[in-house]
Amino acid sequence: MKTIYEIQKDKLLETENISKNFWIHLESPTKEELECTASDLKIKQSDLEKALDKAELPHMESEDNYFLVILHTPVKQETSKQKYRVYPVGLFFLKNGIVSISSEETSLSSQIEESMSEKQDYKNSNFYPIYLISKNTSLFLKYLNEIREEILQKEKNLLKASNKELDSMLNLQKSLLYFTTALQGNRTILERLENSHSLSSIDEDFLKDVMIELKQALEMTNIYQEILENTMNTYHSIISNNTNDIMKFLTSITLVISIPTMVSSFLGMNVYLGEFGKNPYSFLLVILISLLVTVILLIILKKKNML
Numbered sequence: 001m002k003t004i005y006e007i008q009k010d011k012l013l014e015t016e017n018i019s020k021n022f023w024i025h026l027e028s029p030t031k032e033e034l035e036c037t038a039s040d041l042k043i044k045q046s047d048l049e050k051a052l053d054k055a056e057l058p059h060m061e062s063e064d065n066y067f068l069v070i071l072h073t074p075v076k077q078e079t080s081k082q083k084y085r086v087y088p089v090g091l092f093f094l095k096n097g098i099v100s101i102s103s104e105e106t107s108l109s110s111q112i113e114e115s116m117s118e119k120q121d122y123k124n125s126n127f128y129p130i131y132l133i134s135k136n137t138s139l140f141l142k143y144l145n146e147i148r149e150e151i152l153q154k155e156k157n158l159l160k161a162s163n164k165e166l167d168s169m170l171n172l173q174k175s176l177l178y179f180t181t182a183l184q185g186n187r188t189i190l191e192r193l194e195n196s197h198s199l200s201s202i203d204e205d206f207l208k209d210v211m212i213e214l215k216q217a218l219e220m221t222n223i224y225q226e227i228l229e230n231t232m233n234t235y236h237s238i239i240s241n242n243t244n245d246i247m248k249f250l251t252s253i254t255l256v257i258s259i260p261t262m263v264s265s266f267l268g269m270n271v272y273l274g275e276f277g278k279n280p281y282s283f284l285l286v287i288l289i290s291l292l293v294t295v296i297l298l299i300i301l302k303k304k305n306m307l
Contacts, residue, residue: 002026002033007097012116022097023122025109029101041066041099043092051090052103058088058185060129060192067093067125069189072182073106073136074143084143084175086182091132093125111135126193127203133186134210140179140217144224147172151228169232176225183218190214252306256297260290 005012006019018024018040026033026048038045042065050056051070061068069091076084089108092099100108111132115122122128150172154165190211193199199207264286279285 002029002037007116007122012113018097020096023112023116024097024099025112026099026101027105027109028103037099041092041094043094043099047092048090048099048101051088051101054087054103056088058182058189060189065094069093069125069129071129071132071136071189072185073102073108074140074179074182075104075106076143076146082171082174084147084172084179086178091129093123093128098122098128107135107139108132126196126199127206129189130193130203130207130210133190134206134213136186137183137210137214137217140183141213141220144179144217144220147175147224148220151224151231155231166232166235169228169235173225173228173232176221176228179221180218180225183214183221187211187214187218248306252301256294256301259294259297263290263293 003025004015004018005023005025006015007021007023012023024037024041026037029037029048029052034045034048037043038048044063047061047063047068050068056070058071060070070088071091072086073089074084074086087102087104087106089106090099090101092101098112100112102108112122114135115128115131120128120131150168154169157165190207194204194207194211
């Protein structure tokens, strides 16, 4: 989908043609839309396609007529098995406007719209990436707090956890790993901007604030990864202990049942038993002997916590 906006002083106006001050947003674009955009704005189509590659890492590139920044942004997909994911988004700075592009529906377009309403300097290729990284980091922190609540809920239900809960924890672990990679990638963009020595003093202060926020998000991600890993290890230990208890119980039951079987088998052999075999109460005596030995064995197993 390709949407063209004219950037006016106090609003965005959707148009069909590229105006003097423009913003073009490409979301899951077709091949024709990519070719048309590349041709109209003299942008390399290969650079546009970079932002559509889900394995693309955050970086910056400078060309003769545009400046490219690729960031990672978090996305929450309620209908997906893995609720939290990370996707690359591309931002092209041209002389009279900007081009944003993403392979999936992300918060990028709403962040740019918000920046326009706040009258942020979208043409400033040094400041604007810092602004968007700040917005993205706030979104990371929001989703990290949601993940934290999910982890706490799963810890409460740990003893009742099922395979479905374990699968959910594995997906959360993947999401946190993606978050770590994305935040580290976005940090490299800030570090490059910081080392460029082209920022104003105000922009430098803003960059430092964003770096602090991003560092906080990274620390939270690492902490939640450790908590989730410990939770999963505890879950595995509980499963292992439960399995051991069941096996111990079944072994004890098997041993108890084998006593009557062994006594009756021994006395049921085709051998001469003397007066015991002639006794009219011999069957009852066999049962009593079996019960007595069984009770003694049960008491011994109970004392040894095997039942």
